[in-house]
Amino acid sequence: MAVTDVAAAMSPVMAFAIVGALGVGSQWLAWRLRLPAIVLMLAAGVIAGPVLGLFDPERDIGPLTGPIISVAVAVILFEGGLTLNFRSLRDAAEGVKRLVFIGAPLGWLLSALALRWGAGLSWESSAVFGGIMIVTGPTVIAPMLRTSRLARRPAQLLQWEAIVNDPIGALAAVLAFEVVLVVRTAETPGTVIWELAMGIGLAVLFGLAAGFGLAWAFRRNKVPEFMKVPVLFAVLLAVFAISDTVLHESGLLAVTIIGIVMANADLPSYDEIRRFKEQATVLLVSGVFILLAASLDFSTLAQLDWRAAVFVALVVLIVRPVTVFLSLMSTSLPFKEKLLVALTGPRGVVLVAVAGLFGDRLFGLGVGDGALIGPLAFVLVAASVVVHGFTLAPFARLLGLTGAETPGVLIVGGSQFSTELAEALKEAEIPVLIADPNRGHLTAARKIGVPTFYGDILSEAAEYRVETAAYKIVVAATDNDAYNTLVATDLAPEFGRENVYQVAREKSDTTRHALPASLGGRRFGAGATYNNLNRKVWNGWEVRITGLTEEYGLKRWRRDNPDALMLAWIGRDTEIHFIGDADAPRDIPGRRIVSVAPPREAARAEAG
Numbered sequence: 001m002a003v004t005d006v007a008a009a010m011s012p013v014m015a016f017a018i019v020g021a022l023g024v025g026s027q028w029l030a031w032r033l034r035l036p037a038i039v040l041m042l043a044a045g046v047i048a049g050p051v052l053g054l055f056d057p058e059r060d061i062g063p064l065t066g067p068i069i070s071v072a073v074a075v076i077l078f079e080g081g082l083t084l085n086f087r088s089l090r091d092a093a094e095g096v097k098r099l100v101f102i103g104a105p106l107g108w109l110l111s112a113l114a115l116r117w118g119a120g121l122s123w124e125s126s127a128v129f130g131g132i133m134i135v136t137g138p139t140v141i142a143p144m145l146r147t148s149r150l151a152r153r154p155a156q157l158l159q160w161e162a163i164v165n166d167p168i169g170a171l172a173a174v175l176a177f178e179v180v181l182v183v184r185t186a187e188t189p190g191t192v193i194w195e196l197a198m199g200i201g202l203a204v205l206f207g208l209a210a211g212f213g214l215a216w217a218f219r220r221n222k223v224p225e226f227m228k229v230p231v232l233f234a235v236l237l238a239v240f241a242i243s244d245t246v247l248h249e250s251g252l253l254a255v256t257i258i259g260i261v262m263a264n265a266d267l268p269s270y271d272e273i274r275r276f277k278e279q280a281t282v283l284l285v286s287g288v289f290i291l292l293a294a295s296l297d298f299s300t301l302a303q304l305d306w307r308a309a310v311f312v313a314l315v316v317l318i319v320r321p322v323t324v325f326l327s328l329m330s331t332s333l334p335f336k337e338k339l340l341v342a343l344t345g346p347r348g349v350v351l352v353a354v355a356g357l358f359g360d361r362l363f364g365l366g367v368g369d370g371a372l373i374g375p376l377a378f379v380l381v382a383a384s385v386v387v388h389g390f391t392l393a394p395f396a397r398l399l400g401l402t403g404a405e406t407p408g409v410l411i412v413g414g415s416q417f418s419t420e421l422a423e424a425l426k427e428a429e430i431p432v433l434i435a436d437p438n439r440g441h442l443t444a445a446r447k448i449g450v451p452t453f454y455g456d457i458l459s460e461a462a463e464y465r466v467e468t469a470a471y472k473i474v475v476a477a478t479d480n481d482a483y484n485t486l487v488a489t490d491l492a493p494e495f496g497r498e499n500v501y502q503v504a505r506e507k508s509d510t511t512r513h514a515l516p517a518s519l520g521g522r523r524f525g526a527g528a529t530y531n532n533l534n535r536k537v538w539n540g541w542e543v544r545i546t547g548l549t550e551e552y553g554l555k556r557w558r559r560d561n562p563d564a565l566m567l568a569w570i571g572r573d574t575e576i577h578f579i580g581d582a583d584a585p586r587d588i589p590g591r592r593i594v595s596v597a598p599p600r601e602a603a604r605a606e607a608g
Contacts, residue, residue, distance in 0.1 A: 015060035022048055022055075023286025034147070038140050038346075038385045041286060045293025057295050069291060069353050072284040074240040074255045075233075076349065079281040080163035081259020082273070094331050095153075095341075096160040103161070103327035104134050104168050110319040119311035119376060121369050124180045125362055129373050131172030132355050133315070133380075136162045137348025140385055144346065148393035149469040151401045154337045158344060166350050167253035171200060173358050174249050184365045199247020207254040210239045211261025218267050228269055229276055249354060288349045292378070300375045308376060312383045320345040336399040343395065346388040347381045406430055406574045407472030412457050412487050414441030417533040417596075418477050420543040421567070422450040424594065428545055430576055431470050435462065436478070458490055468494065473578060476502035476521060479530050488521030498522070501578050503530045522580040525565045525596065533596065536565075540599045545570070547592045554587035564597035 010018075022044045030037035048055045057065040112130030115121045121129065141162040145155050178192040214235060217223050223231050236255055244251035262270070324342035331338075355377035362370025396402045408431025411418045418434055422445060425432045434445045435453040442452040455461050474491050476484035484502040492500045500521035506529050525533060537543075544564075546557060568578040569585055570592040579585055585593070 010055070010060045012061055012064075015055060015057070018048065018055050019287050019290045020283070023290045024283065026290075027282060027286055030147075035389075037147075038144075038289065038348075039389045041289040042293045042382055042385060045290040046296060048290070049294030050296050050298050055294050057291050061291075065291060065295070069288055069349070070244075071237065071240070072288045073349055073353055074251060075236065076281055076284055076288075077163065077166055077252055078236055078255040078259040080159075080166070081256040082263050084160060084163060084260050085263045095157050095328055095333050096164070098327045098331065099157065099161045099324070099341075100164050100168070103323050104165055104172070106326060107134050107319065107323040108172055110323055111315065114311055114314040114319050115376075118307060118314045119372070120307050121372065121376075122367060124367050125359075125369050125373060127176040128173050128180065128358050128362060128370075129355060129376070131174075131176045132169050132351055132358065132377070133347070134169035134172055135166045135347065135350050135354075136345050137166070137351060137381075140346040140348035140388075144344075144389060144392050148396055149402045150340075150392075150396055151467060151469065153333075154340050154396075154401055155469075157337070157341050161341075163256065167249075167256045170249035170252050170350065170354050173354060174199075174247065177358055177361065180362065180365065180367070184367075195247065199243075199250045200253065202246050203243040203250035203254040204257060206239045206243050207257025208261060210235050210254070211258040211265075214258070215262055215265035215267060218269060219265070225269065229273060232273065248357075252350070285349070288353075292349065292352050296378060300371075301379070303372060304375055304379065308379055311376065312380055315380060316345070316384060316387060336401060340396055340399055340401055344388055344392055346384040347377075348385075352377050352381050402469065407576070408432055408470050409473045409475060409576060410435065410457070410466075410468070410471040412436070412474065412476045412484070413478030413530075414438065414445060414452070415477065415479070415530070415534055416444065416537045417530075417543075418475075419444045419448070419450065420537055421475075421594075423448055424543040424545055425576070426450055428570060428592070428594075429574060430570070433466070433471065435466070457487060471495075472499055473576065474500045474521070475524075475578070476500075477530060477533075481505040481530075485520040489519050492521065501580070503533065504528060506531065522578075524578045524580055525567050527581060528565055528596075533565075536596055541596050542599060543567075543594065544597050545592050545594050548587065548589055550589050553589070554585065554593075557593060561595065561597050564595040566593060566595050568594040570594065 023041060026040040026044045027037045029035075030040045049057075061068070108130050111133040112123075112126040115126035115129055115133075116123060119126075136158070141158050145159060150158075175196060178196060181192065214232060217231075218228055236258060239254050239258065240251035242251075243254040262273075267273070321342040324345075325338060328338050328341070352374075356374040359370045359373030359377075362373065364370075393402065406429065409422075409425055411422055411432065411434045414434050414436035422432045422434050426449070431451075433451045433453060434442060435455070435457040436442050437454070437456045439454050442454060445452050453462060453466055455465075457466070472495070474488070474495050476487040478484055478487075485505070488500045488502045501524045502521040503525070504523045504527045505520075546561075548554060548557065566579055566585065568576050570576050572590045576594070
């Protein structure tokens with residue numbers, strides 16, 4: 001059957017299945033290949049849509065495409081607002097305020113000038129589209145930050161700017177459009193100002209009322225635990241719909257405010273809600289990008305000429321850097337952080353969705369070049385996503401604004417074994433940090449120059465002082481099995497469950513003390529417990545790193561070290577991989593084995 005026949009016979013259910021498969025599949029493939037997920041999603045949507053004709057949202061989903069994208073964008077912005085805890089803004093507060101209060105209007109002006117003199121649009125279209133271009137796209141920034149492992153402060157600047165400025169950009173476009181409406185129709189300025197004030201005021205009021213109302217209901221247990229997420233979704237959609245009815249795009253402001261209010265309400269169930277929303281957002285971002293890319297019409301892109309390239313270059317190389325540097329002028333931020341933020345401004349879903357809407361409205365009012373806004377928006381999004389997606393991580397590494405080049409190990413629990421392990425990894429040039437709330441447990445590590453953190457790794461202080469982006473693996477190795485399990489369970493969503501390990505529990509084999517498999521981290525060291533490992537070190541055993549070669553392979557190593565406990569292996573790229581119970585290490589020349597082994601003298605005596 002031909003591709004066109006399959007496409008013609010596609011049902012809406014099959015269309016949704018294709019969107020899910022392409023979106024989530026692109027995210028998974030990007031994770032496997034360590035590529036920017038947004039780039040693969042755009043490519044997948046374009047190939048499935050205009051290139052092969054397999055999927056056409058307008059044909060296969062119909063009039064629901066627009067509302068689906070609008071609702072998805074609303075949920076994405078709410079999830080973004082849900083991450084904006086004011087306590088986390090300590091170091092970046094000044095920069096964020098300037099990027100919002102100075103950067104937004106300045107970016108609007110400079111973007112409008114770039115559209116007028118670069119793309120050649122009319123002043124009307126330039127003013128409306130320039131307002132939309134304030135946004136930098138949380139749907140794009142979030143995946144980029146996840147893969148680039150930026151230092152905390154520049155990451156906070158980019159994240160807060162993207163989420164706060166998204167609804168502001170949409171409202172700026174509304175303001176500019178209403179001005180055009182006054183000029184082109186019989187609408188009076190007084191009426192327009194009243195409608196704008198009423199719409200924005202009600203959006204803020206709805207957002208605050210819903211946010212504080214939900215926080216009150218959740219804190220006072222007025223909603224059962226199993227219904228909190230459904231109630232949250234229902235209220236969110238209702239507020240978005242009502243606000244948007246009063247004033248187009250004001251619903252984006254309302255849902256963002258709900259998220260920010262709930263993020264700062266200290267709810268007991270906040271972590272569970274946030275994690276669920278993060279997972280939902282991954283699905284929604286994937287779906288929206290596939291829908292937008294598949295909706296692309298090559299004939300509309302054909303309307304663009306060389307001036308579109310000039311416009312994109314102006315935005316990326318002049319408008320964004322000038323906006324950021326002027327906004328952050330005289331702040332205490334280091335120059336390299338300003339430079340990174342200035343050269344990072346990818347656009348995302350909100351820009352394309354809102355630009356397409358206002359482009360159609362302008363065209364309907366008789367502004368002919370309004371039809372070019374949609375194609376220009378897509379070109380800007382595609383170009384910025386590709387450029388920043390591939391350059392952010394290496395550029396941040398060049399500036400020294402990421403975690404270490406080599407992913408490190410965070411060891412929770414200061415003991416003799418932890419100190420020996422940290423010292424061996426440090427000598428192997430693998431970043432390592434030992435955290436413990438008992439200062440005395442860290443004395444030995446500090447004496448040999450191993451970095452330490454005095455405090456609870458789950459505390460708020462650790463959140464601000466420990467650069468978790470520098471570490472890939474967590475090893476919970478305290479003398480408290482319950483605390484090890486708590487640490488591994490709490491940090492698993494952030495680091496990935498496959499990267500969180502803990503020493504085996506002393507009484508895990510008895511029914512009375514066994515914990516569910518869903519709690520805790522992976523075991524390593526052949527199931528050795530805290531006491532097993534430390535007793536061996538007290539008896540003179542060493543944490544040793546041994547390289548494998550063509551001549552000296554894994555079999556020979558095992559023969560020479562029959563009693564050794566294999567902990568991990570280090571690849572040629574200096575990336576460390578701990579060995580879980582179910583892992584079978586492979587015999588590959590160039591790898592280095594990390595183990596706890598008897599003293600060499602004792603091993604030679606036994607062999608003799």
